[in-house]
Amino acid sequence: MSEQTADGTESVTDGEKRGGFPRFRHTPAGPDFGRFVEAMRRLQDLAVSTNVPDDVLADIATQAEELADRLTPYEVPEGKSPAGSNIQLPGRGSLLMLPWMVEKFDTEGVRSTGVFRRYHLGGNGAAHGGVLPLLFDDVFGMTVHAGGRPISRTGYLHINYRAITPLNTQLVIEGKVDRVEGRKTFVSARLTDLDGKLLADGEALMIELLPGQP
Numbered sequence: 001m002s003e004q005t006a007d008g009t010e011s012v013t014d015g016e017k018r019g020g021f022p023r024f025r026h027t028p029a030g031p032d033f034g035r036f037v038e039a040m041r042r043l044q045d046l047a048v049s050t051n052v053p054d055d056v057l058a059d060i061a062t063q064a065e066e067l068a069d070r071l072t073p074y075e076v077p078e079g080k081s082p083a084g085s086n087i088q089l090p091g092r093g094s095l096l097m098l099p100w101m102v103e104k105f106d107t108e109g110v111r112s113t114g115v116f117r118r119y120h121l122g123g124n125g126a127a128h129g130g131v132l133p134l135l136f137d138d139v140f141g142m143t144v145h146a147g148g149r150p151i152s153r154t155g156y157l158h159i160n161y162r163a164i165t166p167l168n169t170q171l172v173i174e175g176k177v178d179r180v181e182g183r184k185t186f187v188s189a190r191l192t193d194l195d196g197k198l199l200a201d202g203e204a205l206m207i208e209l210l211p212g213q214p
C-alpha cells in the first residue's frame with residue numbers, strides 16, 4: 001500500500017519493504033537528454049584537461065554561467081528529473097554516475113561496461129581510487145534491486161585495488177548476491193578488462209531498511 005504525498009512522490013507502507021523511501025515515478029528521458037548529459041560529460045573532461053588563456057577563459061566562464069542560468073528555472077525535487085532512472089542511458093542518465101551501460105540486470109546479477117574518462121583521472125594515467133567505490137556501490141545497489149531484495153543501504157563497502165585501472169579502455173564489472181541473512185544482503189563484484197584481467201574486486205553489506213528509515 002502507498003499514499004500520495006504533496007510533492008508527487010508516494011510514501012510506501014512497510015508491506016512493500018521500502019523503509020521510509022518514497023516510490024519515485026519513472027521520469028522518462030526526452031530525445032535530447034542523453035545528448036545533453038554527454039555534452040556535460042565532455043565539458044567535465046575538458047574542464048580538467050585544458051589550460052585556457054585568461055582572456056578566452058573569461059568568455060567561457062560567462063557562457064558557462066549563462067548556461068547554468070538557463071537551466072536553473074527547471075530545477076525539480078529528487079525523483080522528478082530523468083537523471084538516474086533511465087537505465088538505457090550511460091550512468092542511467094546521471095552525471096554523477098560513471099557513464100557505463102547496464103548490459104545485464106536480473107536475479108543472477110548485474111553486468112555493466114564502460115570506460116573511465118579523463119574526468120576520472122587520479123595520477124599517472126590511472127583512474128582515481130575514489131571513483132571505483134562509486135562504480136561498485138552503484139552496481140551493488142542495482143544488484144540488490146535486480147535480485148528482488150528489499151530496498152537497502154550500504155552498511156560497508158570494501159574494495160581491493162588489484163591493478164592500475166586504465167582510462168579510455170573498455171572495462172566490465174559484474175556484481176552478484178552472495179548470500180542473504182535476514183535484513184543483510186552480502187554482495188560482491190569484480191572489475192576486469194575485456195581480456196579478463198582483474199583490476200579490482202569488492203564486497204559490500206547491503207542492509208534492508210526498517211519502517212521509517214530514510
Ligand SMILES: CCCCCCCCCCCC(=O)SCCNC(=O)CCNC(=O)[C@H](O)C(C)(C)COP(=O)(O)OP(=O)(O)OC[C@H]1O[C@@H](n2cnc3c(N)ncnc32)[C@H](O)[C@@H]1OP(=O)(O)O
Pocket residue numbers: 084085087137138140141142145152153154155156182183184205207209210213
Ligand atoms: C534501476 C535503478 C536501480 C537503482 C539502484 C541504485 C541504488 C544505489 C544504492 C546506493 C546505496 C547507498 O550508497 S546508500 C548510502 C550509503 N549508506 C548509508 O548512508 C547508510 C547509513 N547507515 C544507516 O542508515 C544505518 O546504518 C542502516 C539503516 C543501514 C542500518 O541501521 P540499523 O537499522 O540500526 O541496523 P543495525 O542494527 O545497525 O545493523 C543491522 C545488521 O547489520 C549489521 N551491520 C550494520 N553495519 C555494519 C557494518 N558496517 N559492518 C558489519 N555489520 C554491520 C549489524 O551488526 C546488524 O547485524 P545483525 O545483528 O542483525 O546480525
